[in-house]
Amino acid sequence: MKFTLLTPAQQVADMEVTYVHVPGDAGDFGVLPGHMPLVSTLRSGGTVEATDTTGKTHTYTVSGGFAEVSASGVNVLAEAIG
DSSP states (O other), rough: OEEEOSSSOOEEEEEEEEEEEEEEEEEEEEEEETTEEEEEBOOOOOOEEEETTSOOOOEEEBBBBBEEEEEEEEEESOOBBB
């Protein structure tokens, strides 16, 4: 599935992944291919982890924003990466 991470200033990541860990305000959740669609706000200071198709995990600490999960993948729109 496709994973995209954006801030107002730049596109931070755009890759094919097998798993994404999202720090939602109501609790962390994992996304695998075929996950039901949803939108969640992000917990400030939480860590987004995306595992690419080679098995490497990419880690990003976010300062607020939201995540959108759809049939095609996960889009994370963060206020800032820090």
